[in-house]
Amino acid sequence: xxxxxxxxxxxxxxxxxxxxxxxxxxxxxxxxxxxxxxxxxxxxxxxxxxxxxxxxxxxxxxxxxxxx
Numbered sequence: 001x002x003x004x005x006x007x008x009x010x011x012x013x014x015x016x017x018x019x020x021x022x023x024x025x026x027x028x029x030x031x032x033x034x035x036x037x038x039x040x041x042x043x044x045x046x047x048x049x050x051x052x053x054x055x056x057x058x059x060x061x062x063x064x065x066x067x068x
Contacts, residue, residue, distance in 0.1 A: 011029070014034060014036075014037050014038065015031055015032065015033060015034075015037065016032040016033075016034055017030075017031065017032045018030070018031050019031075021049075026051060026052070026053065027051075027052040027053070028049045028050060028051055028052060029049065029050040029052065030047065030048075030049055031047065031048050031049070031050060032045065032046075032047055033045060033046050033047070033048060033060070042060050042063065044063050045063070046060035046061060046062055046063050047060070047061055047062050048060050048061070
């Protein structure tokens with residue numbers, strides 16, 4: 001039997017990818033932020049982690065290299 005997946009909503013409509021991870025017993029979202037995302041102040045696309053409990057983002061990383 002397959003596990004049931006229930007969509008409870010959307011994190012944000014313009015984030016390209018969000019992936020949940022657990023590290024050292026804390027839940028994080030790994031996100032790819034587009035250059036034109038409304039909350040992007042860096043001016044280029046980048047990756048970041050969001051700590052689920054506090055909502056605090058990590059520093060952006062990879063910048064221009066995020067495009068591959």
